[in-house]
Amino acid sequence: MPLGGIIFLALFILAFGVFLIFLARKIGGRKPGPAVKFEAYECGITGVAKKDTKISVKFYLTAILFILFDIEIIFMYPWAVTYRDFIASGQGAFVLSAMFIFLAVFIFGLFWEIKSRALEWD
Amino acid sequence: MADVIVFWFLALVTVGSGLAVVLLPNPIYCALCLAMTMVGVSALFVTLGAYFIAGVQLIVYAGAVLVLFTMVLMLFDLKSETNAFSRGVITGAIKVACAGVLSGLIAGAIVMTLGQRSSVVSPLAEKSAIDSTKALGKLLFQENVFAFEALGVLLLVIAVGTVSLARSKGGTHAKH
């Protein structure tokens, strides 16, 4: 695994990007203006502090459910990559049924969540 | 030689960002630094030859769990909470106690394993990545198949629990 190459490229891009931003700052400059110019965009009216922003708990729920399903999917990867070896050694049916039981739980969870309206956005 | 440089660089990044998690006052920076730590740990797994585990570390921890952390932290207004847990005698005492316990654990681990360092083999394994993943798959689906199924059920329980908590009445987001 070319770890050195990955690190090298990541650092190179970082340096490249920082250089470009720096260059654009130097060339573009920053001109003074009325205080309202430096406010965050608020469709023309004076900005309201973002303190008041209330965000639906749905985002949080989606992220947690994503983590759970992501873990289940990650477990399918070593299974998928060894599947042919298992078939070759005559254990294909066993491993297939093991995964199908796991997936049955997965599917049950998914449909329970759909049915319990956890995934509804309204 | 190159392996050694890569290892020290990764160790520096991982420990440095780990320290930043503890020392920085702003929780958002802490979460981002923790993500950086996870990426570093994933790269360290690669140097040990555990390629698939490295991928899992990257996908699940850096790509999912810490995205959730960062997302949740961004939902709050943090400027007022930055100082909430930083003052007071009791908090200070807890901090010192935690630091003591942790450094004791680390020191103990080092002292106990000092004599038994195993033979030094190049950790950048000779075993190819796909072989180590296949070995993992065989272990998981032959010897530990029951644990694997139990894990599926465990994840289902977590999902049900989360949904019930999010839907429970009385909170600020309760449904009518």
Add this chain to the structure above:
Amino acid sequence: MGKDTLEIAINGLKLVLIFLMMVQAVPILVWLERRGSAFIQNRFGPNRVGPLGLLQLLADAVKFLTKEDFYPRTAVKTLFYLAPVFALIPATLAFCAIPMSTPIQVAAFDAFGSSWGPYVFKIQGFDISVGIVYILGMSSLAAYTILMAGWGSGSKYSLLGALRASAQTISYELALGLSIVGVILLYGTFDLTSMIQAQEGALHFQMMGQTVTSQFLPNWGFFYQPLGAVLFFAATFAESNRLPFDLAEGEAELVAGFHTEYGGFKMLMFFIGEYGHMMVASGLFAAFYLGGYALPIPSWNPAAVLHWSTELLGSKESGSVLAAIIHFLSFNIKFGLLLWIFIWVRWTLPRFRYDQLMDLGWKTMLPWSLANAMITAVGVYLASVAMV
């Protein structure tokens, strides 16, 4: 990275070249997008600067560079400036793992008083045997860029756009990850080069106890995984935040989403990141389902092309260079067509509503990609039982 200084240097240079090629491709894609959209909407598009408006790219770059540098008063400057830089990293690192052509061979030679080589240079940034897992991991880091930009801007629209975008990205990552399970089952490997090699030759399958071989169709993954291919492609649209999934920047409700406050070069870097994700998606789609760099005619497989060009040019090394060029062109044609589909769809389909988007991801694409993985598993089992 390599065995000696020269190999390390060339491999490092190769990485930089791939990155610069990706950056270079973006203005061309932007031009294609603007001309393409004009063509679709019966307009002219940029046609004043240079022939066919091609110099517009240059003019845009100069304009981007000379724009005033702006950050809002409420911004967290570190994150605000770092986010566009980080936008470049995941897509580029992921793209570098995609094989673009057959390797070039260099014979041993003597220079500077010592002998070098022989070398084999792959037309691929990193040759990673767990390629898919690596690419998925790298792409999943893209969510941080969005969150950093959204929170760092200190603007309501940016924050809302970032939350939506990251929720959308992670939702579709599930369908993406699951549709890839079918591919892994089919080829039994994580390695993209092995997958491309498995797709060589003519399409053949078992039917009624005998092998049916197609005369002209190649052995592409698309014919084994049509549902998986469609799901994968749709999920990559959502991953790269392109229409019809660009809810993160739904102009009517969120101005420009997480890059509301960005302008000039910083905006351009987000664009490079977005197009980078499109390139990763197109490259992966080509490698999974369209035979990668191989030519679409079954008998002209990479080995045959290498043999032919070696005969033509007389030496193994120059033959490998010619074969690499042919395969690189072949890869680029597939790659370009897929990128054109991205642009085409953007100007054809309207945007979803947010609940429709989430419903599609969780309630339609996730179950279907699960079904696809299960059907593939059963199919692989039956096929190999029939073989024995």
